[in-house]
Amino acid sequence: MSRQIVFRSFLVLMIASTLAVAQNNAQLRFCLHSDPKTFNPLLAEEDSSETVRYLTGGVLMRLNRMTQDLEPELATSWNITEGGKTITFKLRSGLSFSDSTPFSADDVAFTIQQMMDPSLHSPTGDAFRSGDGKTVTKVLAPDRVSVTFPAAIAGLDKLFDQVAIMSAKSPRKEMAVLGPYQVLEYKAGNYLLLERNPHYWRQDAAGKQLPYIQSVRLDIQSNRDTEMLRLVRGEIDFINSLDAEYFDKLMQQNPALVHDSGVSLDSEQMWFNQVPNSPLPDYKKAWFRSTNFRRAISEAINREDLARVAFRGHARPAIGPMSPANKFWFNAKLQAHPFDQKSALARLAEDGFRFQDGVLRDRDGHAVEFSIITNAGNKYRERMATMMQQDLSGIGIKLNVVTLDFPSLIERITRSFDYEACLLGLIGNDLDPNSSQMNVWLSSGENHQWNPHQKSPATGWEAEIDKLMHQQATSLDPKKRKAAFDRVQEIAWEQEPFIYLVNRNALSAVSPNARNVHPVVLRPQVYWNIDEISISNEVARNR
Amino acid sequence: MKWARHLGIAFLATVAFACLLADFVAPSYAHQFRDEPGAAPSRQHLLGTDDLGRDRFARVLYGTRVSLLLAPAAALLSSLLAVLIGGAAGFAGGWVERIVMATTDLFLSLPWLFLLITVRALLPLNVLPITSVAITFALLGCLGWATAARVICADARSLAHSDFILAARASGSSGFRLLWRQVVPNLRPIVFAQFWISIPVFILAEANLGVLGLGVAEPLPSWGSLLRELQSYSAITGQPWQFVPLILFVVVVSCFHLVLLEQESPV
Numbered sequence: 001m002s003r004q005i006v007f008r009s010f011l012v013l014m015i016a017s018t019l020a021v022a023q024n025n026a027q028l029r030f031c032l033h034s035d036p037k038t039f040n041p042l043l044a045e046e047d048s049s050e051t052v053r054y055l056t057g058g059v060l061m062r063l064n065r066m067t068q069d070l071e072p073e074l075a076t077s078w079n080i081t082e083g084g085k086t087i088t089f090k091l092r093s094g095l096s097f098s099d100s101t102p103f104s105a106d107d108v109a110f111t112i113q114q115m116m117d118p119s120l121h122s123p124t125g126d127a128f129r130s131g132d133g134k135t136v137t138k139v140l141a142p143d144r145v146s147v148t149f150p151a152a153i154a155g156l157d158k159l160f161d162q163v164a165i166m167s168a169k170s171p172r173k174e175m176a177v178l179g180p181y182q183v184l185e186y187k188a189g190n191y192l193l194l195e196r197n198p199h200y201w202r203q204d205a206a207g208k209q210l211p212y213i214q215s216v217r218l219d220i221q222s223n224r225d226t227e228m229l230r231l232v233r234g235e236i237d238f239i240n241s242l243d244a245e246y247f248d249k250l251m252q253q254n255p256a257l258v259h260d261s262g263v264s265l266d267s268e269q270m271w272f273n274q275v276p277n278s279p280l281p282d283y284k285k286a287w288f289r290s291t292n293f294r295r296a297i298s299e300a301i302n303r304e305d306l307a308r309v310a311f312r313g314h315a316r317p318a319i320g321p322m323s324p325a326n327k328f329w330f331n332a333k334l335q336a337h338p339f340d341q342k343s344a345l346a347r348l349a350e351d352g353f354r355f356q357d358g359v360l361r362d363r364d365g366h367a368v369e370f371s372i373i374t375n376a377g378n379k380y381r382e383r384m385a386t387m388m389q390q391d392l393s394g395i396g397i398k399l400n401v402v403t404l405d406f407p408s409l410i411e412r413i414t415r416s417f418d419y420e421a422c423l424l425g426l427i428g429n430d431l432d433p434n435s436s437q438m439n440v441w442l443s444s445g446e447n448h449q450w451n452p453h454q455k456s457p458a459t460g461w462e463a464e465i466d467k468l469m470h471q472q473a474t475s476l477d478p479k480k481r482k483a484a485f486d487r488v489q490e491i492a493w494e495q496e497p498f499i500y501l502v503n504r505n506a507l508s509a510v511s512p513n514a515r516n517v518h519p520v521v522l523r524p525q526v527y528w529n530i531d532e533i534s535i536s537n538e539v540a541r542n543r
Numbered sequence: 544m545k546w547a548r549h550l551g552i553a554f555l556a557t558v559a560f561a562c563l564l565a566d567f568v569a570p571s572y573a574h575q576f577r578d579e580p581g582a583a584p585s586r587q588h589l590l591g592t593d594d595l596g597r598d599r600f601a602r603v604l605y606g607t608r609v610s611l612l613l614a615p616a617a618a619l620l621s622s623l624l625a626v627l628i629g630g631a632a633g634f635a636g637g638w639v640e641r642i643v644m645a646t647t648d649l650f651l652s653l654p655w656l657f658l659l660i661t662v663r664a665l666l667p668l669n670v671l672p673i674t675s676v677a678i679t680f681a682l683l684g685c686l687g688w689a690t691a692a693r694v695i696c697a698d699a700r701s702l703a704h705s706d707f708i709l710a711a712r713a714s715g716s717s718g719f720r721l722l723w724r725q726v727v728p729n730l731r732p733i734v735f736a737q738f739w740i741s742i743p744v745f746i747l748a749e750a751n752l753g754v755l756g757l758g759v760a761e762p763l764p765s766w767g768s769l770l771r772e773l774q775s776y777s778a779i780t781g782q783p784w785q786f787v788p789l790i791l792f793v794v795v796v797s798c799f800h801l802v803l804l805e806q807e808s809p810v
Contacts, residue, residue, distance in 0.1 A: 225775055308577075309580050408661075420669075
């Protein structure tokens with residue numbers, strides 16, 4: 001009897017140790033679509049570098065991608081004072097960087113100074129540049145630090161989600177990290193290997209140190225077809241972002257692989273050129289400046305069809321600047337403009353347009369014809385433009401679709417302004433309008449695409465938006481900020497300088513071998529909780 | 544191999560005839576039947592519909608018409624330029640030939656794809672799709688003369704030193720008359736061969752531009768835009784009728800080569 005008990009205990013121990021060893025040697029694999037351009041977290045601005053930053057960087061606070069709430073990480077608490085100019089952090093003590101260098105308030109101060117150094121041109125720092133003057137950092141204690149910016153920044157705390165803290169003292173510089181993984185090996189054009197940071201601070205509920213997975217292999221793979229085949233063959237564990245066609249293809253092969261997390265922050269929109277000195281005929285400038293004309297075009301486009309046909313049902317008709325995926329900032333009172341060509345013609349009639357013999361003419365007899373430019377090679381935009389061509393022909397408008405290479409398109413919409421309408425998309429990374437929408441809605445902004453860099457607002461409604469955007473940017477009261485930006489969304493809905501067409505869904509594919517994976521709509525959709533992800537022991541043993 | 548040539552000619556003639564009848568046998572190539580995107584072949588849509596619900600059979604017919612009409616036109620333009628430049632250089636010889644051939648080499652080294660993209664970007668935006676495709680092929684024709692010019696130049700050079708030209712010179716013929724009456728007629732077989740070679744090259748070039756999204760403007764179809772549907776693995780969803788444009792393209796280009804084989808033999 002006692003022999004049996006000893007044998008069984010031995011067996012259980014053996015199995016447990018085998019599983020533990022398997023997980024300890026586990027490797028998660030997925031693809032980057034290009035080489036990371038930098039390992040310096042302050043200089044990251046493209047997908048691959050941002051992925052490395054997310055996997056290796058330790059941040060003071062992290063936006064929970066599922067709840068969209070801010071959660072403490074390296075900072076246990078923080079306090080915003082002086083009307084939004086100063087933020088004071090209380091830091092965790094006893095932490096170390098991946099190379100054992102101790103973490104302290106000096107590192108936070110060093111990172112902020114580096115980030116705000118104009119000579120570094122940090123894209124992360126751009127969101128913090130609130131006004132003229134220096135940013136002052138004060139180390140109040142080894143675990144307390146304050147940062148004072150020249151002017152108030154609304155939503156200041158959320159911006160720190162992107163700031164990976166660097167070591168002030170480590171000889172390994174940016175390679176010493178506080179996040180779950182550190183860079184072990186990089187072969188340009190081939191792969192990037194990350195290994196578990198032995199000094200990572202987080203533990204799970206049972207007290208086990210995170211992350212669960214020993215290493216992450218990021219294969220540099222630009223070809224999406226190959227990436228999909230590798231997922232099907234089990235060589236990689238997930239695809240973070242899929243397009244609708246790949247999603248449907250995988251759905252046919254193995255429905256368990258794919259996840260449609262619902263509408264994302266990404267939007268597709270068109271706009272008319274309203275730049276006063278653009279080389280367009282005056283009668284066309286008059287069309288494009290007319291609210292009735294823009295609203296009519298908007299109503300004559302069948303957004304439901306765009307979402308259903310062009311995106312195979314993996315998109316939703318868009319409503320305005322904020323996607324419904326943005327839980328706090330979206331103005332829920334607004335609805336997508338309905339497809340109503342009778343109403344469109346009625347609006348056009350108010351401006352003197354006449355619909356005769358299948359052709360729409362303005363009050364001077366000019367047939368309504370305009371071109372829309374979009375970037376070549378983007379099949380979804382080309383499909384949308386072609387569908388809009390048919391929709392607009394229903395109210396007698398001739399739409400010419402022109403696809404241009406991207407540099408030529410940017411030249412036309414930012415310098416020569418030699419275009420009539422443009423169809424492009426916006427990738428939504430930030431929830432707060434202060435970081436994602438200021439440059440778009442301020443009339444002086446360079447991304448105020450329909451008429452950028454205005455010295456003073458060209459219209460009354462743009463002046464009102466300027467005022468509201470400044471209000472929401474300087475107020476510290478979330479309710480007041482929300483009220484101001486709700487009104488901005490209403491004006492955008494009424495005036496339609498941007499005609500929002502669809503919001504894409506967040507699509508991803510995850511191998512059934514990956515555990516604790518909960519795809520969400522915010523980037524990074526799949527690996528946002530990287531330190532909690534594990535893979536099945538069978539796969540772990542075989543790798 | 545005469546039968547192969549006849550087969551090629553017969554097939555090309557059939558395709559050309561079907562394309563001419565496109566207006567009568569196929570519904571609109573542009574109309575989107577939005578309730579039937581990606582539909583399988585049916586009585587209404589013989590080759591099914593594309594991603595936007597457009598009739599694929601109509602698009603194949605109209606696309607073939609566009610490519611088969613304009614590619615020979617571009618080939619004719621480039622062959623004429625090649626005769627003019629290469630023939631004159633080879634006949635004149637000396638420093639004229641050296642300068643012309645150096646220019647030809649320079650032309651060949653140009654990244655023509657980028658040049659085409661740049662020129663496309665500079666074109667006015669409000670042009671009809673048929674105008675844009677005509678401009679695209681005209682550009683291809685204007686840029687495609689250099690290789691043919693080198694071949695024709697070499698041939699013209701050897702002709703210029705041949706006995707019958709010497710005899711013509713001795714009998715008082717010179718200059719343009721000698722070139723027009725003696726050299727050009729003898730260049731005809733090689734020019735003809737260059738013309739036939741150029742047609743599939745230009746069809747392929749337009750297809751490449753189409754794959755880059757820079758070929759023919761929507762909604763006008765071309766072989767380039769039809770082949771774009773097959774660009775990615777995800778688009779091939781076990782629907783063999785999707786491959787019809789590709790098969791037609793391969794067969795037509797092969798037929799051009801069959802015709803060419805017979806043309807090359809007398810040279």
